[in-house]
Amino acid sequence: MKPAVCLLSGGLDSATCLAIARSEGFDCHALTLDYGQRHHVEMIAAVKVASSFGAKHLVVPINLRLFGGSALTSNIDVPKSGPADGIPVTYVPARNTVFLSLALAWAEVLGSADIFIGVNAIDYSGYPDCRPEFIAAFEQMANLATKAGVEGRTRVKIHTPLIRLSKSEIIKLGSKLGVDFRLTHSCYDPDGEGRACGLCDSCRLRLKGFVEAGFEDPLEYPK
């Protein structure tokens, strides 16, 4: 089995992405970044999801709170009134660049040329680093950044199997591949017990996706 590094946040997209990598026969090495996110409870979700698939799992601390600049990493409020125009304040500057770079580092050590990331450019929050053109540029850079690039041995591939799927399609696919959505966490602003708010953009996208898929979201939301 070829090794692959799979970025895993603990949300339903990355859980489904991990399930896809596994179904394609990769030996999955899940990588979770503990980046000082407001919804730190997603770390627990990531551990449970990785474990449910028997994947190797590494949680790497990288405190993006030192830079701030996002509602997820500073004291800016998470919007609750539904999607607005433009890039939302929950955007974390260069987050996917940092995450993919760390995935690339681990992949190179493992001798892996395959990195999976659950970015999505359909039912998403409009973040610049979820777009296909960003992923293509990262892949091109990655192939010059590493030993393999110099030696022309292998070509690093950034797999984005969800990028053109709607949230409901992701949920249906994840369900088919055995994702236990009870273990996942999507909310940007959970309460002290880790319960989802039901109102942030991420909760709204998730809830809409479950409705459209005709499934019930197993998570508990405020009445």
Add this chain to the structure above:
Amino acid sequence: MKPAVCLLSGGLDSATCLAIARSEGFDCHALTLDYGQRHHVEMIAAVKVASSFGAKHLVVPINLRLFGGSALTSNIDVPKSGPADGIPVTYVPARNTVFLSLALAWAEVLGSADIFIGVNAIDYSGYPDCRPEFIAAFEQMANLATKAGVEGRTRVKIHTPLIRLSKSEIIKLGSKLGVDFRLTHSCYDPDGEGRACGLCDSCRLRLKGFVEAGFEDPLEYPK
């Protein structure tokens, strides 16, 4: 003054690079990554260098020892017998990709479009992520990764003022711009007191550079 993020390891290249950014009129924000390097003493050098230039300075921990795969981040011995063929074992997988990604994150929060990195492709150890083609690809990716890229506002520029200079030219330039080389640290494998070994590739490149520049290296080496 325009803000710039300047990667600062504590070595003489990055110290000179910071001095150049300053001489070009940038408001320098020095960024040092505490990545679990064997030569952890370079952290102290970085703090002293940043302070000597009155630069703002952030030290961010990112433990690349969790991945390993390099003589600088695992228990592989640092070679002491002089440069060998190929990419040396001191290469840290994807290190400059990770460092530039974090610099990009901070730059975006600061509203800066200028990142300085002291990579060099002349008197260097043959690392893939010091080559001009890597830097160009990173710059292209960076311009798709961030808010500014979506909005087409600014173009991120990765400045590499040392990339075509020899080590002796870097030393002469640094000296002219007021770098205090006593504060810098280059050795990959210092002793318990932080003293340079004089034998690793990095010490050899430094010593040769000082000889060629006609200057005396102010650091202490074993007799």
